[in-house]
Amino acid sequence: MRSSTPRKSTWSGSLQRLLARSSRKLQPRSSPRWTMPSNTSRKRACSRRSICSGTERQMTRYRLVVAYEGTEFHGWQKQEPKDAPPLRTAQGVLETVVSKVVREPIVLVGASRTDSGVHAVGQVAAFSTNTEIPVERLARAITSRCPDDLQVLSADVVPEEFDPISNARIKKYRYLIQYGRVIKPLFDRRTVWTTHHDLxxxxxxxxxxxxxxTHDFDPFASASHGRETTVRTILECDVEAVSENRIAIEVIGTGFLYNMVRIIAGSLLEIGRGARAPDSIDRAFASGDRALTGPTLGPQGLRLEWIEHDIPTSRDSRTHEEDARS
Structure with a gap:
């Protein structure tokens, strides 16, 4: 049974190793094409305290880049079963912490609904608040109140129209596999899939x-994906050796189906160990037959690396541009 109150020392090492192995600098994959109006008096007041009450000001929207070691989370999305306590999810924990930091209830929206046990070093989430916060202090203020298996890596201000889901353009996932007749990993066993086969x-x-x-990825998705269309576009897919007897499958695409990356990883694993031929991928696309693809590998090897977004032009910026043209 999972503990609702994790011990602080349990996951910190695993999360730090996830961050250390990340293949890129963890910052938002876009930059706002606008500037916030200056407010010198408010900034001076905020410099003397970490949080400023802002009942007279408009809502401000913040974007967070979030990392978590997913072993003890029931996925990203909040889950509140009927007649049972809420499950421990990354969204639920972070939303509670942020609400305490800004001193008002907030609604946190995440870009990717990672499954139970899946990790992230580049999840993107956003929330709006009436409370004015020095943005340079926000990530640290939130992380200091988070359990050790969750961190906010960066924060910035975005237009109020920003939606982490609909504005997402590209996502990258990475699946880590240790293979061959080697000793099973000990310290990072929660973040790598193991197989005794040579690849x-x-x-x-x-x-x-x-x-x-662009293909119909229906044979690479679980039957419960619930999507109207299963056509998706993969921009890059590669397999690289990261160390002796350890590889990473890296997939970049515009969107993914339920368990799609884990089934891709399972299919490539079977190709690597000789159970399937490389052209089984083509035959799976042609027939749509799930039996021609590999198993769904476990969640522990999967990590959300980053998400690239289109940042909408703020409503105020558009108004100023229209006034200037008139």
Whole structure:
């Protein structure tokens, strides 16, 4: 049974190792095309305290880049079963913490609904508040109140129209596999999938290349995906050696179906160990047959790396531009 109050020392090492192994600098994948109006008196007041009451001011929207070690989370999205206590989720924990920091209830929206046990070093979330917060202090203020398996890596101000879901353009996932007859990982066992089979990386690369493009990924999704269309576009898919007997499957795309990356990883794993040929990918696309793809690998090897967004032009900025043209 999962504890609702985690011990502080349990996950901090795993999360720090996740962050240390991230393949890129963890910052938002876009920059706002606008500037906030200056307010010198408010800034001076805020410099003397960490949080400023702002009942007379308009709502401000903040974007957070979030990392979490997903082992003890029931996924990202809040889950409140009927007649049972709420499950521990990354969204639920973070929303509670942020509400305490800004001293008012907030609604937190995340860009990707990662599953139970899946990790993230580049989740993006947003919320709006009437409370004025020095943005340079926000990430630290939130993280200092979070359990050790969750951190806010950065924060910035975005237009009020910003939606982490609909404004998302591209996402990158990474699946880590340790293979061969080597000792199972100990300290990072929660963040890597293990198999005793030897793997042929060139065959896996061959299979990965066949996934690139726009295809109907229905055979690479769980039956309960609940999407009207299963056509998705993969921009990049590759397999790289990250150390001896350890590889990473990296997938960049415009959108993903339920368990899609984990099934892709399972399919490439079977190709690598010789259970399937690389052209089984083509035959799966042609037939739509789930039996021609691999198993759904466990969540522990999967990590959300980053999400790139389009930042909408703020309403105030558009008004000023229209006034200037008139």
């Amino acid at each position: 042929d990386l060139e065959k896996m690369k061959n299979g990965a290349a066949r996934l690139v493009g």
